[in-house]
Amino acid sequence: MIQLLSTDFDGTLVNHFEKPPVIPELFTLFRELQKAGVRWAVNTGRELAHITEGLVEFRFPVEPDFVLTSERDVFRKKPGGKGWEPFGDWNERCARAHDELFEKAEPLLKNILAFLANETHAQAIYDRDRPIGLVAQDETEMDRIVAFIETAREEQPLFSFQRNTQYLRFCHASYSKGAALGELGRLLGIEREEIFATGDHHNDIPMLDGVFARWVACPANSAEAVKETVRKAGGYIARGIASEGVVEALDYFLNGYGLAPKKRGLFGR
Ligand SMILES: [Mg+2]
CATH class of the missing domain: 3.90.1070 (Hypothetical Protein Ta0175; Chain: A, domain 2)
Incomplete structure (x- = not known):
């Protein structure tokens, strides 16, 4: 079962050229998954203040449990839920x-x-x-x-x-989105086989090569080098752009591979 999602933000969840930039189905799905106990980390090149702004700007009605920022730092929600604090000494x-x-x-x-x-x-x-x-x-x-x-x-x-x-x-060289995801998995006791990662650009490659996440995917708008990495790792290259592609990829793994949390049927299945 997938226990942890690691998603890039710009170009993966958010399509800056489309209205709405994020499809509502993504919010619904992430809310359902969080309810079922799946943890979600936004894994971004943005710095902490900038990703916090981004979640407000694009009106995310769901909040990630973790933000991995600047392609290296690991933050978790502060106790009580307002703001972020470093997770461990990473x-x-x-x-x-x-x-x-x-x-x-x-x-x-x-x-x-x-x-x-x-x-x-x-x-x-x-x-x-x-x-x-x-x-x-x-x-x-x-x-x-x-x-x-x-x-x-x-x-x-x-x-x-x-x-x-x-x-x-x-x-x-030892720090990347992949290394940060590996550390988050270690801190949470979540194995590679329980981790899904998705991203669209070169800085996402270290979390999409199969080393830190077993289930990897990229949206159709991804850079060629990203698609190649996902292909080699046995992952899923979506037909949809950004959030459409992410929902499509999660449907593929959760339902196609039976990796959905057992508590509830996702996508009405
Ligand atoms: Mg991106």
Whole structure:
């Protein structure tokens, strides 16, 4: 049985180009699943404040039990249900690993920043003095930047990145949406065989390759590399866009594979 859902937000639950951006059936299904004891984590590249805003902006009538943010941090609902708190010491360990990494990788970062300034129209993104990522003009330019970073990082294999549309975030190679999901499963005592994950872009690949979640899916609007990953992991590539695709994929696994919580029939079956 599926016990934990890990869903990306933008492009997976929310279709920014459609009205409504999220189909009501998704809300109904998630509410039913939560009632049946299934836990739901939004696993996003957004930072904590930004995902909190997103849930309000798109009028989610259901609330996730966990938010995994910035492709690495793990938060759970505060006791009483208002606001979020770090779950375990993962976020602290993650922050320390990144402090060390950024110190060691200073020459590499300088090299990347020089490439951005001289060879692209991309802008570096800073958090205080630290360059934490970049925004490219478009995905074609991003392909070129990623190729440069892949070569430049050969001597610093712990220095990695998460790519999402025209955005890219530098990170420690041990931290990703997949690693964060693995930690959440460990904290909850939920096994890989009980976890469903879905996402649409490059930064979702680490949670869709079958390592941390047995049941993986992507909506039709996903990047080709994501579809390839899901295909290889034996997952489901939906015909529907964003939330339509997520509902379709959950129907496929919950009903098709008999993975639904036994308490109630979902989709009226
Ligand atoms: Mg996305």
